[in-house]
Amino acid sequence: FRTCVCVEMDRDSIRTLNHNTRWPVIDRDITTVSSDEILETGGLRKGEVDLVAGGPPCQPFSKSAYWSTGDTKRLDDPRASTLGEYMRVVEETLPRTFLLENVFGLTYEGKDEGYQFLLKRVEEINKNAGVEYVVEAKVLNAARFGVPQIRERVFLIGSRDGKPFSFPNPTHQLP
Numbered sequence: 001f002r003t004c005v006c007v008e009m010d011r012d013s014i015r016t017l018n019h020n021t022r023w024p025v026i027d028r029d030i031t032t033v034s035s036d037e038i039l040e041t042g043g044l045r046k047g048e049v050d051l052v053a054g055g056p057p058c059q060p061f062s063k064s065a066y067w068s069t070g071d072t073k074r075l076d077d078p079r080a081s082t083l084g085e086y087m088r089v090v091e092e093t094l095p096r097t098f099l100l101e102n103v104f105g106l107t108y109e110g111k112d113e114g115y116q117f118l119l120k121r122v123e124e125i126n127k128n129a130g131v132e133y134v135v136e137a138k139v140l141n142a143a144r145f146g147v148p149q150i151r152e153r154v155f156l157i158g159s160r161d162g163k164p165f166s167f168p169n170p171t172h173q174l175p
Contacts, residue, residue: 001051004042007033030085035092049095055102056082083114087121090158094129097165100156104139107154115156122158132162144170 003021008014009029017025024041026033039045090098100118107115115137122133135158142151145168157165 004044004049005038007038030082030089035089038089039093044093046092047094049093051097051099052086052090052093052095053099053101054086054089056086056100083117084121087118087125091121091125091129094131094160096160098133098156098158101153102156104152104154107137107139115154118156131160133158133160134162134164136165136167138167140167141170141174143174144172146172150174 003023005026006017006021006023007026007028007030008017009027014025014027017023026037026041035046039049042049086100102114106112119135122135125131126133135156137154137156139152139154142149142153155167157167159165
């Protein structure tokens, strides 16, 4: 993949991106950025995007929030609105593939409103746009793929052509 555009609002992250990459960075909150601006900045049209990748804030679904308060706010947390913004961009750009990464708490049984919201939005996009996104989700531990930290994350990958995604096999073992 070649990164055509990045949307980021954190000042330190923007400085890091600008220092280490030549990617065009739209340095605002995603709620203020239209998909037309994203496509124009990336020099693309709707349907030409190969991948929309994102990691909406995880605090609404994290185990840490559960430990500190006894529960998480999940969709009632204002930061969870970024799930809807992410899906808005998917719907308005119709990428060949999308990848969403978050804490695995997003998919906890009985507390998976965020995950169910995403699946419902995919169904709506399929119906409204006449596409066939199929979503595969899996919790992966980064250490099992060579990242030097034990970090479990859920990955949701959607393919517009209706073909299911096959997650790779781990390359490393945990001690």
